[in-house]
Amino acid sequence: MSERKLRLAGVWALVVLALLVPFLFGPYRVGQFTLVLVYAVAILGLNLLVGYNGQISLGHGAFFALGAYTSALLIEKADVPYLLTVPIAGVVTFVGGYLFGVPALRLRGLYLALGTLGLAIALPQLIKRFDGLTEGTQGLTVEQPTSPSWLPFADDQFLYLLTLLVAAIMFVAAWSLMRSQAGRAIKAVRDGEIPASTLGINLASTKTRVFALSAGYAGVAGALYVFAIGFVAPEAFTVTVSLAFLAAIVVGGLATIVGAVFGALFIEFVPVYASDVNDALTGVIYGGVLILFMYLLPDGAVGLLRRIGKLVARRPAAPEPEEEEEERRPAVAPPGRGVPAGKT
Amino acid sequence: MRRSVWVLLLAMAALLIAGCGRDEEDGGGEADPGITDEEIKIGGSYPFSGPASAYRSIAEGAKAYFEKVNAEGGVDGREINFITLDDAYEPPKAVQNARRLIQQEQVFALFNTLGTPNNVAIWDYVNKQEVPHVYVATGASLWGADPNSHPWTIGWQPDYVTESQVYADYLDQEKPRAKVAVLYQNDAFGEDLLNGFKDAIKGTDIEIVAEESYEVTDPTVSSQMAKLANSDADTFLNITTPKFGAQAIAADAKLGWDVLHIINNVSASKLLVLEPAGLDASQGLVSTTYFKDPAGPDWEDDAAMKEYKSAVGKYSRLNPEDPFGVFGWGAAATLVEALTNMKEPTREALMEAVRNMQLKVPILLPGIEVKTSGTQDGYPIEAMQIQRFEGENWKLVGDVIQAPHSGGS
Amino acid sequence: MERFIQVVVDGIATGSIYAALALALVLIFSSTGIVNFAQGEMAMFSTFIAWGLYAGGVPIGLAVLTTLVLSFIAGMVIERGLIRHFEGGQELTLVIVTLGMFILLNSLAGWIWGFGNRSFPSLFGDATFTLGGVRLTWESIGIVAVLLAVVGLLFLLFQRTKIGLAMRAAALNPESSGLVGVRVGRMLMLGWGLAAALGALAGVLVAPRLFLDVNLMGSVLIYAFAAAALGGFDSAIGAVIGGWVIGVTENLAGTYIDFIGADLKILVPLVIIFVVLLVRPSGLFGTREVARV
Secondary structure, eight states: OOOOOOHHHHHHHHHHHHHHHHHHHHHHHHHHHHHHHHHHHHHHHHHHHIIITTTSSOOOOHHHHHHHHHHHHHHHHOOOOHHHHHHHHHHHHHHHHHHHHHHTTTHHHHHHHHHHHHHHHHHHHHHHHHHHHHHHGGEEEEEOOOTTTTOOOOOHHHHHHHHHHHHHHHHHHEEEEEESHHHHHHHHHHHOHHHHHHHTTOOOHHHHHHHHHHHHHHHHHHHHHHHHHHHEEEGGSHHHHHHHHHHHHHOOTOOOTTTTHHHHHHHHHHHHHHHOOOSSHHHHHHHHHHHHHHHHOOTTHHHHHHHHHHHOSSSSOOOOOHHHHHOOOOOSOTTTTTSSSSOO | HHHHHHHHHHHHHHHHHHHHHHOSOOSSSSSSSBBBBBEEEEEEEESSHHHHHHHHHHHHHHHHHHHHHHTTTOBBEEEEEEEEEEEOOOHHHHHHHHHIIIIIIOOEEOOOOOOOOOOHHHHHHHHHOOOOOEEEBBOOTHHHTTTTSSTEEEEEEHHHHHHHHHHHHEOOOHHHHOOOEEEESSHHHHHHHHHHHHHHTTTOEEEEEEEEEEEEOOOHHHHHHHHHTSOSSSSSEOOHHHHHHHHHHHHHHHTTOOOOEEEEEOOIIIIIHHHOOTTTTTTTOOEEEEBBBBTTTGGTTTTHHHHHHHHHHHOOOOTOOOOOHHHHHHHHHHHHHHHHHHHSSSHHHHHHHHHHHEEOTBOOTTTTEEEESSSOOOOOEEEEEEEEEEEEEEEEEEEEEEOOOGGGG | OOHHHHHHHHHHHHHHHHHHHHHHHHHHHHHSSOOHHHHHHHHHHHHHHHHHHHHTTOOOHHHHHHHHHHHHHHHHHHHHGGGGGGGTTHHHHHHHHHHHHHHHHHHHHHHHHOOOBBBOOOOTTOOOOTTEEEEEEHHHHHHHHHHHHHHEEEEEHHHHHHHHHHHHHHHHHHHHHHHHOOOHHHHHHHHHHHHHHHHHHHHHHHHHHHBBBBTTTTTHHHHHHHHHHHTTTTHHHHHHHHHHHHHHHHHHHHHOOOOTHHTTTTHHHHHHHHOOOOOOOOOOOSOOOOOOO
């Protein structure tokens, strides 16, 4: 079996497992997996920006929050049918991401990181300031979607499957984008801006669009989050969320599509296990596991799977062009090292 | 292509088979879940990690009480199994903890969940599941305001509206024309106290002349303090949590701002606030309390206090002078009383006992009782006493002030 | 007018808090090229150690000095033992490792010393005095003096000594430096050690005012990050001035612009930085980045 077929089989296996979940587990676990899917969408969006396009964002929690509040407010205050709030949240955050992406073009590396961090800090404050609209620190409870009577599913199963459907659409969209011409352009920008521009790629347009798209993904995830949890408050959207997403893309595997799922599994389940082991040492265990993970699997979970795949494949196929592209280290030093002129 | 078809068929088959195999987690119809002849399972969600982790002492105090009760034979021979989960003060984690406790651990009741947003996040769900959601660890007036909407939920401590009423009463007596400057935390806790105070001073000659807020994520409140000190207030109302309370006291002293300084109950801890800020700077501070001070000499020989300190020493890592531990202990004592008074081992019976209680909890101040009178009474404790810091300790002042909510709800 | 000066002076005092940690961030960036998320927590941990020594009876000056030395060693050990493995690989992996360290150290400190807050003695005493109607404390003046001294020392180190040159070379271009005989590994260890010591210094400088608890540096880190970005991540004097600018503008905005209020005043420095970075993308004093194609 070639490596490519192995990969395909792997993805199919994942899909099958995902479909089985609501029927194998009770409502609590299913709820956890629903959240995993929610996070996976946001993490995928961030990976588009960071892994595939070489930018950085420490503020995706803000877009996540923006999407969540958009959905929550539309459902509770404007009686908009909940399904409709998903694309609306996506559009709102897409626009927000675009508006931020334009001035952010001037920022690189650490400075862009700070700019986005500023967003993450500002948003909870703005939510509190406009508490007439958002209910501020009290938080806003949202009626969660229930399983329609013509479907044989329980509420938690329905919610999971609905989230799975939306997540699948988002994943397939990202995957086909990355395989397309536009995807190559996005990756080219990451690998070297100046060479990319000599190839005729419009840097500014590509970068802002990717920023907007990745924000849109976070916004869609935010809306799904509202369905899953049924409550929004500024305390739920602190800087911790943005940092967790960042950790997740590295844990899952930078510049991978499926990695987002593993990253989401990590940030959802490891803290719970850590606090089960010893609630006085939760952070020590979680931080320790994170460091260990980076030590053992610097390419993330998907990196590990790929290595296993290479070993298992009986007939190593000729290296396929797109694989090489994704695994290659950027030829030019990643921007933002503050390196003055004269670097060899 | 053929492979994909196979996989799909396999998947569908697996789905069909597995479809019947899901373990349903709601129990049968006999006894209520979480209670057997041998044990009662209680669930709690607390911030064991994260920015609010200082409050984990509350959980430790409660656990110590349950251990003590278990050592004495439990409640009617049933051992209390207190399952606590960490939510890091994050609402989504609290939601998941509530689900886990109710669905997976099958607890009999949720007890002492901490934090206003966390409890708001879960109370719709918990009430829908008809699980007792008792003695939540937050002073928001929300829990008792409309018992009909969430009949399974009830608070415990004197809520922030009661507390601010007590401050207003005190000021009305001592300084009827007080001009007050307020520092408050910009969240549900701070706003509740501030708004409660504003309501309480309506119709009096007390005036708020300056207001400054701060965020829990701010490093320091020095600029807010400078602004407040610059106003023409003669009274300072300090609505903060411990770290910022200490900063405010220290800033007050440094600025030489010599006004009547009222500090809210959460920050009235000698251990966590006054000692770090400096006992000299803390002279003359006024606050309220409703339980016996573990750091003061007044209750050293008190039987209830001795029992508390010995249990805490035996069953926890708590510093015996930490007042948050006493809080947890008192709430736990109330729960055990309700469990003892329960007429049947059902959740409804528990709520009935909770809603019809008149209890003297030994660790509370004499004159302060846990009292509920029926389903419309959402506030178990509605009394506090003023205390003033003199020398090295808090000294109780005057009498217990009853500050019941108007209209009984 | 007096009030205005007071607000500015208070702003400088607060800004010095941010500047202190920012210096450590700048140092680690200058010598190793990465940003260390855990810098604040390392500083907090060191401060607790100093507190432990002091509570055990050691005079505060000696406790602080011992802590600086211990932190220096610890920084070197962390670099050699943990960070070294990740150097030369993907940058983001290392960033996540520092994030893991952040979480770990915070929890560990809580487990060892509890989550309550405690006081920490000021190295410069508590006295306040007034000068021309403006209220000052010896503590704030002391902090400013120490900051400027550190900036001066760092300048001397990096610009006037061989070892400083070697450190800079190792950070800019490890490969070429190695070829000319620079012990790159040693330089990196030195960088981490110095940064850890600086962080410890920052911790003991700010703890008296902020009170010592496990979240001491959590809120400061973001401001320090902002200060370093504003001043330029490879400029020590930039970090200090950046910190002051942030402290002063935040205080001015909070005092004089009413609709901003305390909840939004954090936006003021962020907006300022954003604007500054749009005009000067490498910060006020940072070296401009130019890449050869």
